[in-house]
Amino acid sequence: MTTSTTESPRESTGGSTRFPLVLGLDTFGDHEHDAVDRPLSHAQTIRNVVEEGVLAEQVGVDFFGIGEHHTDDFPMPAADVVLAAIAARTKRIHLGSAVTVLSSDDPVRVFQRFSTLNAISSGRAEVVLGRGSSIDSFPLFGYDLADYEDLFEEKVNLFAELLKGGPVTWQGNLRPSLNSLDVVPYAEAGPFPAWIGVGGSPQSVVRAAHYGFSLMLAIIGGSPARFRPFSRLFLQALEKFGREPLPIGVHSPGHVADTDEKALEEFWPRWLHIITKMSKVRGFAIPTMESFRFEVGPQGALFIGSPETVAQKIAANLKTLGANRFDLKFGMPGLSPDSLLKNIELYGTKVIPLVRELLAD
Amino acid sequence: MSGVLIPSSVQRIAVLGAGHVGPVIARIAIDAGFEVAVAASGSPENLELITQVVMPGAEARWAADAAAAADLLVLAIPLHRFSALDPGLLAGKLVVDAMNYWAPADGVVRMFQGQELSSSEIVQRQLSQSTVVKSLNQIAYQDLEDGRRPAGSPDRHAIGVAGNDAAAAKLVGEVIDRIGYDPILLPSLSAGRILQPGGPIFGAVLARSEFELAIHTTAVHA
Numbered sequence: 001m002t003t004s005t006t007e008s009p010r011e012s013t014g015g016s017t018r019f020p021l022v023l024g025l026d027t028f029g030d031h032e033h034d035a036v037d038r039p040l041s042h043a044q045t046i047r048n049v050v051e052e053g054v055l056a057e058q059v060g061v062d063f064f065g066i067g068e069h070h071t072d073d074f075p076m077p078a079a080d081v082v083l084a085a086i087a088a089r090t091k092r093i094h095l096g097s098a099v100t101v102l103s104s105d106d107p108v109r110v111f112q113r114f115s116t117l118n119a120i121s122s123g124r125a126e127v128v129l130g131r132g133s134s135i136d137s138f139p140l141f142g143y144d145l146a147d148y149e150d151l152f153e154e155k156v157n158l159f160a161e162l163l164k165g166g167p168v169t170w171q172g173n174l175r176p177s178l179n180s181l182d183v184v185p186y187a188e189a190g191p192f193p194a195w196i197g198v199g200g201s202p203q204s205v206v207r208a209a210h211y212g213f214s215l216m217l218a219i220i221g222g223s224p225a226r227f228r229p230f231s232r233l234f235l236q237a238l239e240k241f242g243r244e245p246l247p248i249g250v251h252s253p254g255h256v257a258d259t260d261e262k263a264l265e266e267f268w269p270r271w272l273h274i275i276t277k278m279s280k281v282r283g284f285a286i287p288t289m290e291s292f293r294f295e296v297g298p299q300g301a302l303f304i305g306s307p308e309t310v311a312q313k314i315a316a317n318l319k320t321l322g323a324n325r326f327d328l329k330f331g332m333p334g335l336s337p338d339s340l341l342k343n344i345e346l347y348g349t350k351v352i353p354l355v356r357e358l359l360a361d
Numbered sequence: 362m363s364g365v366l367i368p369s370s371v372q373r374i375a376v377l378g379a380g381h382v383g384p385v386i387a388r389i390a391i392d393a394g395f396e397v398a399v400a401a402s403g404s405p406e407n408l409e410l411i412t413q414v415v416m417p418g419a420e421a422r423w424a425a426d427a428a429a430a431a432d433l434l435v436l437a438i439p440l441h442r443f444s445a446l447d448p449g450l451l452a453g454k455l456v457v458d459a460m461n462y463w464a465p466a467d468g469v470v471r472m473f474q475g476q477e478l479s480s481s482e483i484v485q486r487q488l489s490q491s492t493v494v495k496s497l498n499q500i501a502y503q504d505l506e507d508g509r510r511p512a513g514s515p516d517r518h519a520i521g522v523a524g525n526d527a528a529a530a531k532l533v534g535e536v537i538d539r540i541g542y543d544p545i546l547l548p549s550l551s552a553g554r555i556l557q558p559g560g561p562i563f564g565a566v567l568a569r570s571e572f573e574l575a576i577h578t579t580a581v582h583a
Contacts, residue, residue: 285565
């Protein structure tokens with residue numbers, strides 16, 4: 001039994017600083033409204049997301065991620081198709097999911113789609129696998145929510161096999177076996193980066209380490225600092241399983257505008273609307289201005305404000321969490337395309353350089 | 362509820378479940394000075410690293426051993442796993458039910474489908490040889506640590522404690538107080554329905570006065 005493992009948090013979380021700093025943007029394809037608050041069509045929202053991805057590259061964002069969702073508020077069920085469109089119009093930016101709901105998908109198909117994206121983008125694809133905190137895909141594809149953990153465990157196991165390349169032999173309980181089957185397209189240069197999105201379960205952290213996936217901490221409420229033990233747990237679990245250190249990322253929602261006031265003013269009504277709606281389905285409390293202010297403050301999980309405010313908060317949290325990557329989930333159903341494009345521009349031209357400056361020792 | 366001896370005080374707490382909720386409860390219990398053991402479905406070896414890093418000070422044990430040694434057990438497993446839990450493990454014990462049933466988020470669990478009983482009444486029916494108290498279920502796990510305040514703080518938050526056994530509920534209330542919340546005692550597991558998902562208190566971080574107002578308002582409109 002080791003006893004020293006918990007005593008030097010700073011030393012052990014420093015492990016991930018060996019990885020380059022990555023600053024990205026994520027969207028859930030949040031349903032956009034026009035300047036006079038009329039909903040755009042789903043189709044127009046999806047076309048706008050393509051433009052947002054292209055702008056992200058132009059302003060110097062490292063990564064653009066799209067999270068799978070299946071609702072009118074987030075009409076984004078086929079993120080990889082949209083990513084492929086962005087890939088065809090960009091050269092440098094990395095493109096991936098945020099997250100792919102693996103529990104209700106087929107790992108072989110997910111692998112093939114992201115391998116294809118990797119081919120189209122000449123090696124810029126990444127995948128972030130999650131169990132999905134939104135559950136809309138389960139009834140849609142005929143899965144039982146009660147099987148949530150078992151489905152994810154088994155499918156992650158298969159996905160790890162697929163990433164190794166070569167003919168796959170695999171056996172499980174919830175999906176037909178594979179017996180030495182070829183899975184194409186072959187990778188040009190090794191597997192694409194694969195991450196597991198973790199919400200708050202230490203067992204998920206250990207699972208990511210066990211299979212050798214990078215760790216994406218999805219911090220969407222409460223104090224980001226409470227995730228610090230998870231970074232330590234990840235690095236120690238990797239060591240236990242005889243693996244090299246792997247990157248640690250953070251995904252959190254937010255909104256950047258010219259000033260703190262403007263950012264809050266644009267974001268709050270949209271946030272209140274969507275969280276109130278989710279509260280009714282999920283049974284939790286409706287946010288108040290007080291709870292919102294807490295989340296926006298230094299102890300909360302929302303990254304909202306001027307470029308300076310958001311950059312300071314990102315830098316502080318990356319340090320606290322020993323993480324080398326931050327993906328800002330921008331947008332909220334009802335925000336206008338102009339507001340989103342401004343957010344992307346400020347994030348790329350102001351927030352990113354500031355964070356780099358703040359973290360350069 | 363036969364054969365349950367309610368201890369005069371609580372010193373040893375066993376937390377069953379090491380998912381989202383269990384580790385947070387273990388940490389705040391350790392902070393409050395309790396001896397804490399943690400168990401999940403598997404062997405303690407599988408849990409050792411998680412315990413060391415995420416719940417320093419807690420001891421990873423087999424569920425049976427943790428339960429046998431505990432004055433109070435906290436059930437923090439996913440509700441759809443509850444039917445697989447051996448009630449014998451918890452026989453004779455004071456059990457805090459921190460679980461929630463909310464089909465839209467977690468799926469339908471047949472055992473909990475009926476409308477006439479609260480979820481903790483169903484847990485009590487299954488754990489017929491234990492004394493069940495509903496608590497620690499209503500504040501989101503991500504708020505549970507930051508929400509703690511010392512006794513007497515003007516901004517202290519409240520946590521509901523519902524039980525059929527008044528002595529058991531009172532004891533759990535003392536634990537809640539020591540952890541950093543004002544306990545609000547509800548007279549029965551049935552009355553604990555107000556703490557469930559969809560109710561006025563679930564997911565809310567409320568002061569005692571707001572909590573009591575929510576109970577009162579619900580009672581008036583019920």
